[in-house]
Amino acid sequence: MSTQEPGVRRPPRRRRPPALSPLREHLRDTFWFAPAAGLVGVLLLWWAAAELDAAIVAAFQERREYEALGELVGLADDAKTIITTVSSAMMTFIGVVFSISLVAVQMASGQLSPRVVRIFVRSRITKLTLAVFLATFVLSLLVLAAYDGEPDPRKVTAVPLVQSVLTMAMVALSLVLFIAYVNSTLRLMRVSHVMDRISRESLALLKAQERDREEEVVLGPETARLTYEGRAGALRDVYIARLVRVARRRGAVLRLIPRIGDFVLPGTPVIAVHGGAEVTRKAVRRTVSVGVERTFHQDLGFGLRQLADIALRALSPAVNDPTTAVQALDRIVQFLAVAVNLPLGALRHRDGQGRVRLVQDVPSWTDLVDLGLTEIRGVVAGNPQVSRRMMAGIDDLLSLAPPGRREVLERHRALLVEVVERTVPDAADREFALTADRQGIG
Structure with a gap:
């Protein structure tokens, strides 16, 4: 499309796409990110609790309040029994719970469509439940390792009281999430709720894709075509913010040739350049995402x-x-x-000045x-x-x-x-x- 002529009223400025939008959506389509983030988070949480426990022990010993410190050691020893039970049972509990997910996915794939499996993969409650369960298991192991077994309050170096309380809180949270997870999974096994989920995501995308009601702007002459280099697959989405930025810097307009959801082959053209300075393949590298299946992110159909x-x-x-x-x-x-x-x-994506920089069919x-x-x-x-x-x-x-x-x-x-x-x-x-x-x- 040609850039806007001076003196012509610009259309209202559009909301620019979030810079991390493609990355966020790709992480939602994975099952490893949330548990990994949960494990990192619980390690940081345990470190903070361990430092607090050490500070508490040091404060009691500095004040020579050995009797009160002995009571804390007793409480920690009582909590150790509970934590030992939690540690031994949690992994078994995780295996039993998430076998429900596999059964639900198999039923949905066989009775509805293989394409609805992504709904289970993207389920926030499922990922959160797995993350909290694994975090609780790891935390219980770390807390058990923190006990030094020294009964004398004068010589004790670690009383994991805060860590024990934190572990019990994680167990309580795990039970609450388990109830929510079972409820969510049972809902997703019902076809009406699956179709409602698909409908809501489709309508959200339809309303999110802002379109101009004005007449089409005439495209200028095509100056180059950039081909796709990578493995074949379905075009999942494009990095709109980066493409708009590249086109603005080069004074060009980019046009996405395939439609989102099309199967793209290596060597086929994916981006047409209209006007402006030369746009190299390096400049638009990693702006086109191809995967094994379609996603809702930008795929209207x-x-x-x-x-x-x-x-x-x-x-x-x-x-x-x-x-x-x-x-x-x-x-x-x-x-x-x-x-x-x-x-x-x-779709005509504009830069901050309202000029069309990317055209998407x-x-x-x-x-x-x-x-x-x-x-x-x-x-x-x-x-x-x-x-x-x-x-x-x-x-x-x-x-x-x-x-x-x-x-x-x-x-x-x-x-x-x-x-x-x-x-x-x-x-x-x-x-x-x-x-x-x-x-x-x-």
């Missing part, structure tokens, strides 16, 4: 892809669960109803409707509950859509009627299957 997959799996002969397909259609229609009046198309309204309805419509034969819900959803969207966005909905409505008329021989059954019903069949 991924939520609809998951909902459509759940509906297709539910309508397969092996599962035969049209009610689940109707629930998936509820969420698809909800997403499309929010998107129907939003400006869709290319995203699904259009037609793309979103086709993604949400096409495959489900193809398997509605013999499932009047699903065809009735789809008819009601299309009618609702037609009532909300502006004139320019009704054509694709009318096309899907006509194709739905055609599928039902071709596969349902009886006229009364056809009429029933094509009657709009938001619950499918009540």
Whole structure:
């Protein structure tokens, strides 16, 4: 896109993307970061508690309050029994608890879609529970090692009283998190809650992607193309803040050629440069993230892809669960109803002065409707509950859509009627299957 001419009113300044946004999202897709951070945190916490215990012992000995110090030694010895029990049982408890996660993931992958497994991986309560459990186990070992076994208060060097209290507090926190974890896991094993989670993340991304309502700015001449160098995979996201910064420094406009979610091969072009000084591959290194699967971070169509997959799996002969397909259609229609009046198309990311620096292609309204309805419509034969819900959803969207966005909905409505008329021989059954019903069949 061409830069803005002097004297032309600039559009409102957009909220700049967080500098660490891609890194934060990538860490959320891992299962190691939260436990590792928890272990580092508990080591620091134990060190502070050990220093406090040493200061307490030194203060009692300096004041020659040996009787009071002896009472503290007794309390610490009593707590040692509890900590020993905690230390021996915690790892077994961890193994039993997190076997629940593996069962839940296996059930969700088999009954819903393999793409919903990422919901369990990204679950904050699961990661927090694992981190606290491991931290409690490590802390109990450190506290046990801190006992010196000296009964004489005059010679004692360490009384891990604060450390013992801290360990018991961690045990209490572990029990609370265990209850919350079981509740969260049981919720995620229910298809309605999984689809609600997918829907909320999709709507959050839809609202977060700010788009210009103004007319398209004409792109200038293309001066270069930068190819992707790395292993093949799905384009997960791009580092928007860095690309905008590079384009501003070079006085250029960058255009992302593939769409987020596309499968990218080494040697294929990923960034087109328009105008400005030369932009080298080194300048945009590590701005394109490719992985083995798609993510929600910048992928607008991924939520609809998951909902459509759940509906297709539910309508397969092996599962035969049209009610689940109707629930998936509820969420698809909800997403499309929010998107129907939003400006869709290319995202134009601007620098601090309001100049366009990065153009990113995203699904259009037609793309979103086709993604949400096409495959489900193809398997509605013999499932009047699903065809009735789809008819009601299309009618609702037609009532909300502006004139320019009704054509694709009318096309899907006509194709739905055609599928039902071709596969349902009886006229009364056809009429029933094509009657709009938001619950499918009540």
